Amino acid sequence: MKQLIFAFALFASPLVAGSLAAQTTAQGGDLGAPVVEGGTVETLGETDAEAEEGGLSFTVTDESDWSDIGVAIAGFAADRDRPTPANANGTAALGREISRVITANLRNNGIFRPVGPDSLPQPSFTQITSPSWGSWSGRGVEMLVHGYVSARADGRLTVGCYLYDVALQDELIREGWVVPPADWRRAAHKCSDLIYSRLTGESPFFDSRIAYIAETGPKDRRIKRLAIMDSDGANHRFLTLGSATALTPRYSPDYKKLLYLSYVDGNPRIYVYDIGTGRQQLVAETGNPTFAPRWSPDGRNILYSMAVGGNTDIYRVSANGGRSVRLTDAPGIDIGGSYSPDGSKIVFESDRSGSQQCYVMEADGTNQRRLTFFGGRCATPEWSPRGDQIAFTRIAGDFNIAVMNPNGRNLRVLTSGWQDEAPTWAPNGRIIQFFRTTRNTGRSALWQVDLTGRNERRLKTPVDASDPAWGPILP
Amino acid sequence: MNTRLATIALLSGTIALAGCAKKAPEQLPPAPEESIPDNPTTTTAPVTNSGPTVGTQAHFEGAVNGQNVIYFDTDRFNIDSADAAALQAQVQYLSQYRAISITIEGHADERGTREYNLALGERRANSAKNYLTSLGVDANRIRTVSYGKERPVALASNAAAWAQNRRAVSVVIN
Numbered sequence: 001m002k003q004l005i006f007a008f009a010l011f012a013s014p015l016v017a018g019s020l021a022a023q024t025t026a027q028g029g030d031l032g033a034p035v036v037e038g039g040t041v042e043t044l045g046e047t048d049a050e051a052e053e054g055g056l057s058f059t060v061t062d063e064s065d066w067s068d069i070g071v072a073i074a075g076f077a078a079d080r081d082r083p084t085p086a087n088a089n090g091t092a093a094l095g096r097e098i099s100r101v102i103t104a105n106l107r108n109n110g111i112f113r114p115v116g117p118d119s120l121p122q123p124s125f126t127q128i129t130s131p132s133w134g135s136w137s138g139r140g141v142e143m144l145v146h147g148y149v150s151a152r153a154d155g156r157l158t159v160g161c162y163l164y165d166v167a168l169q170d171e172l173i174r175e176g177w178v179v180p181p182a183d184w185r186r187a188a189h190k191c192s193d194l195i196y197s198r199l200t201g202e203s204p205f206f207d208s209r210i211a212y213i214a215e216t217g218p219k220d221r222r223i224k225r226l227a228i229m230d231s232d233g234a235n236h237r238f239l240t241l242g243s244a245t246a247l248t249p250r251y252s253p254d255y256k257k258l259l260y261l262s263y264v265d266g267n268p269r270i271y272v273y274d275i276g277t278g279r280q281q282l283v284a285e286t287g288n289p290t291f292a293p294r295w296s297p298d299g300r301n302i303l304y305s306m307a308v309g310g311n312t313d314i315y316r317v318s319a320n321g322g323r324s325v326r327l328t329d330a331p332g333i334d335i336g337g338s339y340s341p342d343g344s345k346i347v348f349e350s351d352r353s354g355s356q357q358c359y360v361m362e363a364d365g366t367n368q369r370r371l372t373f374f375g376g377r378c379a380t381p382e383w384s385p386r387g388d389q390i391a392f393t394r395i396a397g398d399f400n401i402a403v404m405n406p407n408g409r410n411l412r413v414l415t416s417g418w419q420d421e422a423p424t425w426a427p428n429g430r431i432i433q434f435f436r437t438t439r440n441t442g443r444s445a446l447w448q449v450d451l452t453g454r455n456e457r458r459l460k461t462p463v464d465a466s467d468p469a470w471g472p473i474l475p
Numbered sequence: 476m477n478t479r480l481a482t483i484a485l486l487s488g489t490i491a492l493a494g495c496a497k498k499a500p501e502q503l504p505p506a507p508e509e510s511i512p513d514n515p516t517t518t519t520a521p522v523t524n525s526g527p528t529v530g531t532q533a534h535f536e537g538a539v540n541g542q543n544v545i546y547f548d549t550d551r552f553n554i555d556s557a558d559a560a561a562l563q564a565q566v567q568y569l570s571q572y573r574a575i576s577i578t579i580e581g582h583a584d585e586r587g588t589r590e591y592n593l594a595l596g597e598r599r600a601n602s603a604k605n606y607l608t609s610l611g612v613d614a615n616r617i618r619t620v621s622y623g624k625e626r627p628v629a630l631a632s633n634a635a636a637w638a639q640n641r642r643a644v645s646v647v648i649n
Contacts, residue, residue, distance in 0.1 A: 219630045224625075261593075268593055268623075289620070291593045307597040307598070309605075333591060333594040336590055356591055379588040380588050422588065440630075440631055442585065
């Protein structure tokens with residue numbers, strides 16, 4: 001954790017900001033250096049037939065008080081301690097670091113009671129596939145995680161991950177990955193996902209990233225920068241320099257691009273930013289303001305909202321450009337829009353009834369109908385990646401994060417902040433992130449809560465934060 | 476201050492004349508002499524070259540007596556009578572200085588979601604623009620931009636602050 005904080009301090013230092021500023025003129029905008037993405041993560045064919053059984057019988061949405069699962073995550077062993085660009089102290093140190101990342105991941109979900117490598121014996125490489133059961137059974141843990149790190153001749157790393165049931169003294173699942181050294185944390189997230197999925201029966205979510213808006217400065221002169229980070233806050237980067245206000249980012253499904261709103265030309269316009277090249281272009285060539293960009297689930301289409309003469313409607317355009325199709329034409333503000341995971345429907349917000357409410361329509365704009373009739377207003381609806389829920393900002397006095405079924409029923413309010421806004425779903429549809437603004441100071445931070453309304457916690461970010469957008473599982 | 480009072484007295488009495496106000500020269504005049512009317516209440520007003528020059532925001536705000544900002548009710552964008560009076564003062568000014576263009580900045584208070592507030596700010600700016608154009612100001616001289624809830628002027632989180640932040644601000648384009 002100390003390392004994380006140190007890394008953040010480094011990024012936030014004026015030195016770095018200064019060197020980035022030099023590129024502003026070169027790019028003619030507000031963009032920082034492009035992000036060089038790491039290589040791909042290759043999965044080894046070590047899957048276990050038991051994975052098909054679907055895990056234990058509870059789910060994250062279970063309302064009952066069940067006890068946390070004790071999981072011991074021993075330090076990953078190195079076959080031989082070799083130097084690696086991933087860790088200054090070699091692969092043995094890297095193995096322990098991977099275990100720490102997994103421990104931190106599992107700690108933050110209210111499902112597990114993880115015990116990390118620093119308070120556990122270090123297994124040898126040969127013990128990875130045959131645990132020394134005697135040393136684990138007395139520790140009050142039900143599950144045991146072992147793993148190994150091996151530096152390959154080609155410079156990449158092989159990371160293996162094994163999950164054992166301590167009482168059964170049996171292996172539940174194993175998997176291995178080959179990663180470039182720079183992507184070592186992804187192996188830790190893959191292992192976390194393997195454990196989480198095997199023990200809960202839910203889909204994975206750790207190996208994913210979050211785009212958001214980093215905020216600094218006083219309330220009336222807030223500097224807002226586009227930023228990205230891993231799901232656990234690591235590998236944080238600022239993508240824009242802050243001379244132009246940036247808002248409302250959205251990761252493309254393949255993580256290659258970001259949609260966001262920028263005032264770079266003095267007007268609110270949405271751009272598609274190419275993460276690899278650092279270039280961006282307008283989504284719609286228009287003299288009108290454009291807001292609220294969204295991807296279709298397959299990444300082929302972009303939804304946006306455009307104000308013409310003060311009247312805002314929702315449009316769709318191909319991600320490759322071309323002519324925009326207008327989907328709404330009601331007088332008033334139709335804005336936002338979130339596709340169902342199958343791409344057939346869009347939930348959006350409209351004040352056509354006199355106040356902000358959530359509506360649903362077919363993807364071609366037909367059959368528009370109001371979903372929400374509870375007291376209060378419905379804003380920023382986001383369809384769950386699982387399709388079974390819609391999260392939204394419920395405005396009823398204060399602003400809270402709430403969920404409902406896609407038919408508008410079974411409203412459940414999950415948070416109780418003064419101003420909780422803009423939900424975004426974890427890739428598995430079980431956790432929601434949002435941003436919480438503090439009364440008077442206007443300071444904001446990213447928070448997350450699970451679908452039960454429990455396990456609410458604040459995410460660490462180097463500076464204040466808003467507009468989180470959680471991407472899918474990394475390809 | 477006396478100068479401002481006198482100016483507004485003059486303007487408010489001549490709304491009906493706005494359409495046929497004397498044509499301003501294409502080149503901006505060097506000094507705001509015209510803002511000093513022949514009026515007994517202005518005997519102490521400084522006759523001056525030290526005031527703001529035409530084409531500046533300060534000159535505009537002085538001439539319209541600070542009525543370059545109009546305010547809205549929560550979630551509303553309609554022009555009420557106070558807004559109308561302010562916009563009429565702006566029309567007077569824009570009729571007098573035809574070389575001047577303005578940007579109308581639309582704003583919302585913090586008690587709205589970010590994207591909706593961007594659209595709402597745009598709607599408010601357009602309400603003001605439509606009012607000005609309905610009184611004869613060329614639409615090409617008016618640009619709109621919405622800042623949503625991103626640029627508050629009153630920083631507290633209470634009803635009074637929010638009322639100040641729900642606004643459309645006319646700004647002279649330099």
